Amino acid sequence: MNRRNKGLGWVFVLVAALLLTVTPFMSGSGSVAFAQTDAKAVTNDQLMPVVGGALVEAGQAQWTEASKDLKEFRTLWEAAKTNGGDSTHIAAVDQALTDAEQTLASGGGEPAKAALSVLARSVNEYVTAAEGDKPAPAGAKAAEKLLPMAKGSLAAMQKGDWAASRVDYDRIVKAWYQVETPIRLDNFPVYSSLETKISLIRISMQAEPIRQEQALKEMQELTTLLSDYSQGKSVNTGQGTDTGNTATGTANGSAASLTDAVTLLESARQDAVANQSEQAADKVVQFIALWPSVEGHVQISDPTSYTAIENEMTETSGYLLSSPPNTDKAIQTLDQMLDRLRPLTEERSYTxxxxxxxxxxxxxxxxxxxxxxxxxxxxxxxxxxxxxxxxxxxxxxxxxxxxxxxxxxxxxxxxxxxxxxxxxxxxxxxxxxxxxxxxxxxxxxxxxxxxxxxxxxxxxxxxxxxxxxxxxxxxxxxxxxxxxxxxxxxxxxxxxxxxxxxxxxxxxxxxxxxxxxxxxxxxxxxxxxxxxxxxxxxxxxxxxxxxxxxxxxxxxxxxxxxxxxxxxxxxxxxxxxxxxxxxxxxxxxxxxxxxxxxxxxxxxxxxxx
Known part of the structure; x- marks a missing residue:
């Protein structure tokens, strides 16, 4: 977890976070529109980024921040649901929200993560049902929405203002939950590279102290990738040059299997047990790069495990890259990931x-x-x-x-x-x-x-x-x-x-x-x-x-x-x-x-x- 500045830095972070949670995206000019709590001003697009933010913070055990996001979601939801919608989906969100609030009030932990995952799915189903057959935005258009946030975070990093950089980065993470599907469907190599870059930036910023040089490098590459892809330019994703328009048509994108992913995690655990934290961290990063190739399998087989692993894999790297490394917590988190993934590699067998x-x-x-x-x-x-x-x-x-x-x-x-x-x-x-x-x-x-x-x-x-x-x-x-x-x-x-x-x-x-x-x-x-x-x-x-x-x-x-x-x-x-x-x-x-x-x-x- 990164350290935050005190005094005016805290004021800046809180004000920026408030703007972020009520406004999922900044316009190209950088202007911000304040969300109102009346039904006409609150749209369904505002719901998922806030839930996504709560999920991210819960994955980092930041229960106070997750509770704040959930409180804001409650305000947005009470206004949004007056716009109407399917009563079954509304009831499901109401129940999931109540459960999430209760688990967070009880101290968080795994029950809170699970409850937030259920809430995210319920909100997604409500939004999907409300939008009906509305087509998803094209991948390039979706990526364009992330670009102002990436540029803002990069500029803050270059000035050495890591608190401000973290604010814009958190906005990217929250917005990513909303735009990843159209990007994935449009261009899997780009999707894979974007998700990997976002995860690597999170790892660098979670390390104590922050790995500034690595975070800056990854953010520069993320900004370039978003810019080129959104403008239809040739994109180098590290998987060969891509035109930016070719859909792979596959959720795998490569021959990597879930068994390969489990093998990487097992090897990382062995290195962590041997106190070889750098080697273990390298293998977790390899797992993160491989993850987009197998996440589809995990997501449709065990949605709860999918959400948990999305957070745990960056947590583990943060533990391993901190100074000094927290190998005990890294091993504990690796064990949790392996317990979730191993059963999924053993299914679908005939006798x-x-x-x-x-x-x-x-x-x-x-x-x-x-x-x-x-x-x-x-x-x-x-x-x-x-x-x-x-x-x-x-x-x-x-x-x-x-x-x-x-x-x-x-x-x-x-x-x-x-x-x-x-x-x-x-x-x-x-x-x-x-x-x-x-x-x-x-x-x-x-x-x-x-x-x-x-x-x-x-x-x-x-x-x-x-x-x-x-x-x-x-x-x-x-x-x-x-x-x-x-x-x-x-x-x-x-x-x-x-x-x-x-x-x-x-x-x-x-x-x-x-x-x-x-x-x-x-x-x-x-x-x-x-x-x-x-x-x-x-x-x-x-x-x-x-x-x-x-x-x-x-x-x-x-x-x-x-x-x-x-x-x-x-x-x-x-x-x-x-x-x-x-x-x-x-x-x-x-x-x-x-x-x-x-x-x-x-x-x-x-x-x-």
């Missing part, structure tokens, strides 16, 4: 059972179709028909193998860098569509009459026409369809399952299928068709529900879909449930559809019996 389930379901269905075709052909006295059916099955199996190799090759070529999450999402959604159609088809055959009609249509019509090629085609397509579906399912599952688990699942399922195929075809062993199809349908529907949630989650991480989080939504990794509305609503909708399908088919089957 050998999941892998076996797909092959068992697809393989057993193929075996039943093949056995039924052979049995019907034998019953009809057409011995030659059996050879054509076997030839078709073999051809279908070979084509399935070729298709699997093709899929694997294409996936291996595409699954690199930022394409990985996108590929997972797309293949997962394709698998969901297939599973839904297959599940519906399976359930429609779950009574004996429907099954017999299927076999008769497949074989009886072919024999009636005397077309043995038709039998070959029916058999080949039956096997090929199951093989293609199996390949697509495994492509969607492969990135989230260990190779050993995948091989164990496929191997065990293959052994079971060979035994069942031999028993069914050689000895005419009868399976309970209805029980098999019902069980297989329910299991497939479980995978549909899980694949759907995890596929949408992957597209969110890839930046192709938005992620609106809510603390009230469930987060259950083995069901593919995440606390975002974009995953929750489709999963509930498809769950209702699947239950309706089951009930409808059961009612139809009972009428046919």
């Amino acid at each position: 050998a059972w999941d892998a076996a389930l797909i092959l068992l379901r697809e393989g057993l269905e193929a075996i039943l179709v093949l056995a039924a075709l052979l049995a019907y052909a034998k019953k009809s006295g057409e011995a030659v028909a059996g050879r054509w059916i076997w030839a078709g099955a073999g051809t279908g199996l070979v084509l399935s193998g070729i298709l699997a190799v093709l899929f694997t090759t294409l996936v291996a070529a595409a699954a690199s860098g930022s394409m990985r999450e996108l590929l997972e999402g797309v293949t997962g959604l394709v698998a969901v569509v297939l599973m839904l159609t297959v599940g519906s088809w399976l359930h429609s055959k779950s009574n004996a009459a429907a099954w017999n009609r299927f076999v008769e249509n497949s074989v009886g019509n072919a024999l009636a026409r005397g077309s043995l090629w038709s039998l070959f085609a029916v058999s080949a397509l039956a096997i090929l369809r199951e093989g293609a579906e199996t390949a697509i399912f495994y492509v969607g599952m492969a990135p989230a399952i260990e190779t050993s688990q995948l091989l164990i699942g496929i191997g065990s399922a293959t052994i079971i299928l060979v035994i069942l195929a031999f028993a069914i075809i050689k000895f005419s062993v009868r399976l309970p068709i209805r029980a098999f199809f019902l069980t297989a349908t329910v299991l497939i529907y479980y995978l549909v529900f899980r694949f759907l949630g995890e596929s949408i989650h992957s597209l969110q991480v890839a930046g192709k879909l938005p992620g609106h989080t809510a603390s009230s939504l469930p987060s259950i990794s083995w069901l593919g449930m995440y606390p975002t509305w974009e995953t929750f609503v489709p999963q509930i909708a498809v769950l209702i559809f699947m239950v309706w399908q089951l009930v409808r088919q059961e009612m139809r089957s009972s009428k046919q019996q």
